[in-house]
Amino acid sequence: xxxxxxxMLLFFGWSKADRPKVGDxxxxxxxxxxxxxxxxxxxxxGQWVVLYFYPKSFTPGCTAEACTLRDAYEQIQSLxxxxxxxxxxxxxxxxxxxxKYKLPFDLISDDDKKIARAYGVLGIxxxxxxxxxxxxxxxxxxxxxxxxVDPARHDHEVYEMLKKLQATAKS
Numbered sequence: 001x002x003x004x005x006x007x008m009l010l011f012f013g014w015s016k017a018d019r020p021k022v023g024d025x026x027x028x029x030x031x032x033x034x035x036x037x038x039x040x041x042x043x044x045x046g047q048w049v050v051l052y053f054y055p056k057s058f059t060p061g062c063t064a065e066a067c068t069l070r071d072a073y074e075q076i077q078s079l080x081x082x083x084x085x086x087x088x089x090x091x092x093x094x095x096x097x098x099x100k101y102k103l104p105f106d107l108i109s110d111d112d113k114k115i116a117r118a119y120g121v122l123g124i125x126x127x128x129x130x131x132x133x134x135x136x137x138x139x140x141x142x143x144x145x146x147x148x149v150d151p152a153r154h155d156h157e158v159y160e161m162l163k164k165l166q167a168t169a170k171s
Contacts, residue, residue, distance in 0.1 A: 018092060026041060033094075034091070039108060044136075048081035049081065052084070054087050055128040057102075081104075084107075086116070091111075132149065137165070146158075
């Protein structure tokens, strides 16, 4: 890779081409999360995972998205799914965000940007994660990717897609 190309990638972030695709194994990660937890994706096998990346805690769109997912938490959980939010914010910020908005799900601090890079969602200049959600099936494969997310409706989209994917898996 030439120095110019490498510089452009670092400045502009990774492209969609760098993202895992539907059907691919979800990239493994181990990270610190709220509540003093260490989350390993491999430990979540056997259940659905809603892995949602968001740019920055406490911003209007990210707050709206987190709160709609909070409000739909029991409904989504009834489909044997867990929700994990990921941003580049440090763990202290994630703890404050979770507490202020009474989020019932864990938030992951990806301040070293490893998870965002692995999922191809690192934003321009590497300053934030793009708003992208991955639905990961119980076998650890990517079942669906939401590239365009409306923070105010995302809870409904996630719930409906989980129902559809689970119905398809049973047939």
